[in-house]
Amino acid sequence: MNSLTLHPMKEIRIVIQGEHVKFVTDLLDSVKATGYTIIHNISGKGNHGFHTAHPMFNEMDSLVMLMTVVPPEKVNPVLAGLKPLFDRYTGVMFVSDVSVSRVDHFSTPSSDR
Amino acid sequence: MNSLTLHPMKEIRIVIQGEHVKFVTDLLDSVKATGYTIIHNISGKGNHGFHTAHPMFNEMDSLVMLMTVVPPEKVNPVLAGLKPLFDRYTGVMFVSDVSVSRVDHFSTPSSDR
């Protein structure tokens, strides 16, 4: 039953324009966030609930969403690392709780595929 | 460090057929949900855990998922506003907790891009 344990982590989702993906993946590499998923072909509008007169996205901008899962102590480094990007360009970051199953559910020690 | 504060909000995700996107975005505008992200090219099947004999989606329907983040008090108005749509057509709405970084991470006061 131990193999079914779920471990609490933090999920970070970052919505940005497609041309800034490398900035974010480099950041995730630098904080040793060890993986990510990218959802392509999304669009967005407005400022997602933030009280500002400056819209984040023009309608139908070509956007991507990067998702990563990190231990809680890595949320702030990611947020801080995104600041230079968000100072110049629009984007949004969401943080939520998530549980993940243990590593031996996801890769076998004897396999390297 | 104050700039790294995360604020608790509610994330709403709505899965609908593509032709009803405008109904939902009009609703989000009317409750002053100030932005949204749309994930295109998704498919769905079944009724997502609801106990009903009426499937929500036929397999391979062309669906979209709208995501928005609102303060907690706006969840019920969105839910109520979707009722006329869900009375006639199939769809599903999920609500979950999310934290967002403060607005000065996402747009600069001096910029209007």
Add this chain to the structure above:
Amino acid sequence: MNSLTLHPMKEIRIVIQGEHVKFVTDLLDSVKATGYTIIHNISGKGNHGFHTAHPMFNEMDSLVMLMTVVPPEKVNPVLAGLKPLFDRYTGVMFVSDVSVSRVDHFSTPSSDR
């Protein structure tokens, strides 16, 4: 107001290579998870925070994300059912809290579309 009640459930997201979708949907059917949404055209890299030398995904693998919502007692059966897949192939499963509105928001008793 009763119609606006939100019910706590568990959201399961499973990221896998596209060729394994049927394995997962068959599993979801077998545990009576009554629906799912599939996000196509995503990509991934690395091992999503898991401490292993074995990357889960090669960069730019063609992946899909399946999302389903189940009562809490069905999380472990899904996790157990995925083990044979994850023993052979790479993939990842996330579990998070979600609330859903009641069924009469999503389908009308008199309609079978």
